[in-house]
Structure formats: C-alpha cells, structure tokens
Amino acid sequence: MPSPAVARLVVLVSGAGTNLQALLDAAAEPSYGARVVAVGADRDDIEGLARAERAGLPTFVRKVSQFETREGWDRAMRDIVSRFEPDLVVLAGFMKLVGEDFLAAFDGRVLNTHPALLPAFPGMHAPSDALAYGVKASGATLFVVDGGVDSGPIVAQVTVPVEPDDTVETLHERIKVAERTMLVDSVGRLAREGFTITDRKVRFGR
Template sequence: MTPRRPARLVVLVSGSGTNLQALLDACADPSYGARVVAVGADRDDIEGLARAERAGVPTFVRKVGQFTSRDHWDRAVTDTVAGFEPDLVVLAGFMKLVGAEFLTRFGGRVVNTHPALSPSFPGMRGPADALAYGVKVTGCTLFVVDAGVDTGPIVAQRAVPVEDDDTADTLHERIKVAERAMLVDTVGRMARAGWTVEGRRTRFGDEG
C-alpha cells in the first residue's frame, strides 16, 4: 500500500510518549513524508498527551472502564481513529491490546515495537528475559500488529549488544534508544515509499 503524502499518522500512547516525541520531531521536517494527525490514549493526564498538545496535535482518551465491555471499547477506539483517516497507526508504548474490530479496520496498517529480537522473548519482560537467558545480543523489533502478542510480520529490527554488567534496566534503556531510531527511520520509509505485507514478509515500495 502506498499512502498519499504526507502520510497521516495516528499514534496511541499510554505513558511518557518518548517514541511519540521522536516521531513529532521527525515530522517537523517536510522531507520526512508524514505528519501526526492525532494522538490517542487509554489514560488521562499523561506526558504523551501533553507532548501532543504542545505540538498542536488533536488528542483523545478512551478508557476501558468507560465502556460496558472490552469489545465496546475496541469499537469506540476504532471509530475514533478511523475519523482521522490514518495511513498508518503507530502503537507507541500503548499498553492495551487492540481487538479484532480494530485490526479488521486497519489491517496491515498498525505497527508496534517490541524490546527484543522477535520471535525471541515475547511479552512484557523482553529485556529481563534476554538477560536471564544469557544471550550476547538482543535488540528491538518493529512489526505489523496481528491478533497475537508480538507475533506479527516483522518490518525492521535493530541489534543491541548485551554488556557483562548489564541489569534489566540498563539493557532496556539502551534498547529504547535503538527502538526510537528504528521507529523514526522505518515509519519515514513506509510513509515515503509505501509497503506491502505478504504472509510473513513486509516489503517497502523502494525495494527492487
């Protein structure tokens, strides 16, 4: 799929929004090829929303507890995001799993990051699990979201060496630095070149 330019990004956050800020900074350059048209969250009063507001980007909040079921919440988030006509939805530290309706509406156009080299160490404890296993190299993955947990087709990966004196926290901090750079570089390429998802393979429009 090749989005019109600049590509319209909707970013969903749950916390401090450092990945969001990296995208906002990149989008300030017209040559990047994308702009953030909305930022959504599942919580009030978080720095991610404040970052969007300072940048003049519309925001919305949809809390799970406001709805009678998780399906109703998913439908509300889906309808709200759809209203901004995104070319790409970026889950940037968004701590809720999107549901079937969301994935049906935006299939192949939702990406998320994971702090490990998928398919290794899925779930919330990627850096700690990598450290406990004793690997010498871990990293981060950008993937197209599917119905599983960190199981979607891989778009990009970056390697991060594990140092002998690493703790889970120090390792995770270095992974986050690589993750932000990977996210900005790859989303920009998706915006400028387009992309297709064929089974487990993701291809960019600028690949021969």
C-alpha cells in the first residue's frame, strides 16, 4: 500500500474531469500526501485531458475500438498505466470497466466512485433508480474496484438527502458535489496513512 512518501496517482477520465481537477487542486498542497503523475482516457478531445495538459501532466488515450478484443484493450491500459508506477489508480468518471489483467496488476489499489450508497443501486442509473424506489436519502460511495460491477470493498460513503421536488438531474448534481469532497479527503488519507483490506473491510493505517 502507499508509503509515507508522496503517493503517485494515475487518474483515468472519460469526460469533463471535475473530480480530476479536485484532486489536482488538493495535490497542490504539499501536506496532501499525493500527486497526480499521469492522466489517461478512453476517448480523445475531452476536457479531462485538457485539464491534465494545462497542469503539465503526461496524458494517454487508449480507445476500445483500437483493439481487436476487450482483453487486448485491458492489457494495453495495464501496460501504459504501469509505466507511471502508481501507488493508486483513480477512476474519476471513467466510463469503461477495467478487466482482470488490469486489476491484477494494481491489486487492491484501483479506486472508483459511485453515485449511490452501495450495495444499493449499482449500475449506470443509480440516481434514477434511487428516485424511482422512493428512498429518502442517497449519496456516494468510494470503493476498491474488484471484478464485479460496483461490488468492491467500501472505503468511504457520504449521505445526501433526497428532496421532495428532486429530479434525477438535481439529485445527481448534489451527489456529485458530495462525492468530490469525499474522494479528495479519502484519497489523501489513503496516501498519507496507508490502508489494509481484510474480509472486505478497508481500514486506514499501516
């Protein structure tokens, strides 16, 4: 797990990169304990890559369509991310599922967020599903990625109330704000304190 030295983060994005920007802003403080060393994407011409380039960071793109198989793409992502020797890999709005080869290379060190309180409402439509179910509270989860869909060990969660007049858009927007703070705070703690995973329980500290 990350050492007391400044942890190296590789961040993968698919869109605007607002979570990436939050990590970049936090990492500007030496006390944060982590720095972004590279940013990758599964598509060209996105704001997330532009943010990285403005920050002077190396970037890379590996599109699924460039490879004959999904497994080939997964290995290519593994290989390029490995070059930057990350302590943690953060999927920040990355819209592709990484596979077995990728996860094996960074065992227990790949993080993702989800806009619901897992294990409730996994999948692509969590805010919509939560509203349809009529829950009174939703939120966001930071978890360690495993081979399932939004099923890995939970690092942190934050609760967001569901208002009577919420739409999918208004609820999701409030969740994203809370999610961003949770991500920044938790990645900093993971970097500074280290962590262990035992029986699905993520504990800070070495």
